[in-house]
Amino acid sequence: MAKVFVYGTLREDKSKKTPPFILFGYKLFAYPGGNFPFPYITKTGDTEDKVYGEVLNVNDEQLAELDKYEGVDRGMYSRETVGVVSVTTQAPVKVFVYVEKSLHPKAIPTGNWFRRS
Numbered sequence: 001m002a003k004v005f006v007y008g009t010l011r012e013d014k015s016k017k018t019p020p021f022i023l024f025g026y027k028l029f030a031y032p033g034g035n036f037p038f039p040y041i042t043k044t045g046d047t048e049d050k051v052y053g054e055v056l057n058v059n060d061e062q063l064a065e066l067d068k069y070e071g072v073d074r075g076m077y078s079r080e081t082v083g084v085v086s087v088t089t090q091a092p093v094k095v096f097v098y099v100e101k102s103l104h105p106k107a108i109p110t111g112n113w114f115r116r117s
Contacts, residue, residue, distance in 0.1 A: 002063050005084050005095040007053035008039030008113040010066075016114045019052040021084040023097065026051050028108040030116060039113045040077070040100035052112045055084065055095055063096070070098045077101060 005023060013019065026041045027049045041051050058066065070077040077098040084093050108116045 001057050001059060003093060003095040004056045004058055004063070004066060005053050005082065005097040006056055007041060007051045007097075010056070011054050011113070012056075013054065014114060016112070018087060018112065019054050020087050021053055021055055021093065022087060022111075023051045023053065023082060023084045025049060026082075026097075026099070028111050028113065029100070030108055039108070041097070042100055050111045052087075053084070055093060066098070072098075075101055 005021060007019075007023070007028060011019065023041070024047050025043060025045050027044050027046075028039060028041050028051045030037045030039055067073070067079060070079070072079055078101055079096050080099050082095060082097050084095055084097075085091070086093065110116065
């Protein structure tokens with residue numbers, strides 16, 4: 001089983017409440033893709049920057065599907081290993097995350113996709 005940090009459209013809880021994990025040193029952006037904007041993150045290295053999300057447990061087949069969905073083979077995202085922190089326990093968790101490789105249109109200052117406006 002692999003753990004994957006999801007921060008946007010793949011989150012299971014679509015409410016505006018604060019998700020259970022934080023990724024520090026990354027910034028959340030929105031790409032205005034027609035009628036369906038999509039989220040992505042880039043690494044800033046600034047610990048003040050943070051992205052909120054959930055951690056999913058996936059098997060190898062699901063991980064391969066996520067790679068395909070995120071366009072890893074097309075160069076849209078790269079899958080990287082990072083550490084996230086639990087909001088409630090402050091415990092670190094090692095996860096995979098999909099990081100954008102070439103776009104930077106509009107930052108989401110809150111770091112929470114469902115609180116972007």
